[in-house]
Amino acid sequence: MAVFDxxxxxxxxxxxxxxxxxxxxxxGTIEADQLFVSDLxxxxxxxxxxxxxxxYADAAEMLAEADPAMVFLAVKPQVLPGVxxxxxxxLSGRLVVSIAAGVKVATIEGWLDDGTHVVRCMPNLPxxxxxxxxxxxxxxxxxxEDVALVQSLLSSLGVAxxxxxxxxxxxxxxxxxxPAFFALFVDCLTRAxxxxxxxxxxxxxxxxxxxxxxxxxxxxxxxxxxLYMERVSxxxxxxxxxxxxxxxxxxxSALEGVDAALVRTAELxxx
Numbered sequence: 294m295a296v297f298d299x300x301x302x303x304x305x306x307x308x309x310x311x312x313x314x315x316x317x318x319x320x321g322t323i324e325a326d327q328l329f330v331s332d333l334x335x336x337x338x339x340x341x342x343x344x345x346x347x348x349y350a351d352a353a354e355m356l357a358e359a360d361p362a363m364v365f366l367a368v369k370p371q372v373l374p375g376v377x378x379x380x381x382x383x384l385s386g387r388l389v390v391s392i393a394a395g396v397k398v399a400t401i402e403g404w405l406d407d408g409t410h411v412v413r414c415m416p417n418l419p420x421x422x423x424x425x426x427x428x429x430x431x432x433x434x435x436x437x438e439d440v441a442l443v444q445s446l447l448s449s450l451g452v453a454x455x456x457x458x459x460x461x462x463x464x465x466x467x468x469x470x471x472p473a474f475f476a477l478f479v480d481c482l483t484r485a486x487x488x489x490x491x492x493x494x495x496x497x498x499x500x501x502x503x504x505x506x507x508x509x510x511x512x513x514x515x516x517x518x519x520l521y522m523e524r525v526s527x528x529x530x531x532x533x534x535x536x537x538x539x540x541x542x543x544x545x546s547a548l549e550g551v552d553a554a555l556v557r558t559a560e561l562x563x564x
Contacts, residue, residue, distance in 0.1 A: 296322045297446060299362030302329040304352045304376060306337050309392055309469075310367025312421035316450040318344060320423050329359040352376070356383040363442075366391040366401075370561045377404045385409055388439050392416055394465050395562030398432040398458060410435045412443050413458065415465030416450075418472050424512075425451035428464035466554040474550065479504055 301323060303314050314330060317323050325345030331352040332338055338348035349355035356364065364384060368376050370393040377384070385406040391398075391413045398413045405411070411432035419425040427447045431440045440455060447453040456464060479500055486496040511521055526532040 296449065297327070297442075300327050300329060300359055301363045301365070302331070302355055302359055302361035303365045303367050304331055304355075304380070305366070305368035306330045306332045306341060307367065307369075308418060309416060310365060311337065311340075312418050312425075313365065313367070313392070313416060313447070313450065314341070314346070315344065316421045316423060316425075317446065318346070319421075320449045322446055322449040329355050329361060331355040352380055353383055356380065361387070363388045363390060366393060368393065370394050370396045373401075374404065377401070381405050388412065388435075388442070390414055390443055394469070395462060395558040397562070398430065400562075402432050402434070408434055410439050412439055413461065414443065414447065415461050415469055416447070417468045420447070420450040423450050426464075426468040427451065427453045428456045428461050428468070429453060430456055430458040430461050462555060462558050463551070466551050466558065470550070470554050474547075475504070 301314075301317065303310050306314055314328060318325050318328055326347070328341070328344075328346040329349070330338065330341045330346050331349040331354075332341075333350060335350075338350065341348050347355075347359065349358075364387055366373065366377065366389060373391070373393045373396055381404060386408060388410045389401070389405070389412070391401050391411065392415070394415065396413075398411050401411050401413070402409065412429060412435050413432070414427050414429050416427040417425045420427065427450070429440065429444055429447070444453045444455060454464075483493075483497045483500045486500065487493050491499075507521075511518065514521070516524075522532075522536065526536065
């Protein structure tokens, strides 16, 4: 039985929006017939039709026919103003959830009629696997009930935390970009193993299996990563030697990566 009994609409259902939409259905949070999706891509629409959702090429038509209780704005920040402008009347008075990076709540509220309830979120792709993370902040007209509802729905897909808006962009970078960061590390470690003499296919499979197992152990134990590192390391051993060489470079790279992503976030928001 679905946890939420209202209709939910997605304006755009690309990688991130699609991950949330599919996750809500696959987790049992909503039934497929409660999901309405508008997207310009026939391929995207077809994939959601196979899931049992109702799809539209035109967002205005979807909002008029579906009359959803909640609308996710899941298009890229560069195109969000042009997408929202013709939908302003149809969005009036609804609970509107934006996942556009860098676009402030006040900016979105300025495009919509007074009284529209706006909540802004920064999610990540693993939410489709019910193991993601999302930061949530509220707009001026959003109620405690609005925020609690959004948090409850998204908590079914991972960790959902309410934050100040000035923290949201950082959370979006740290969590939203992190899957690519982790994948980059897996790729780098695989290439290092190949350089040292391991067969390419075998090395990749072993590294990926090790990462999956490590993530599962950390998740289930709740241990701080430092404690986990100590468990893997022997005094004077190979792991300690490797960590001593890698940590300064990795930490500096993480700082530079987060800073670069925040700069780009500001650029996308038109700052």
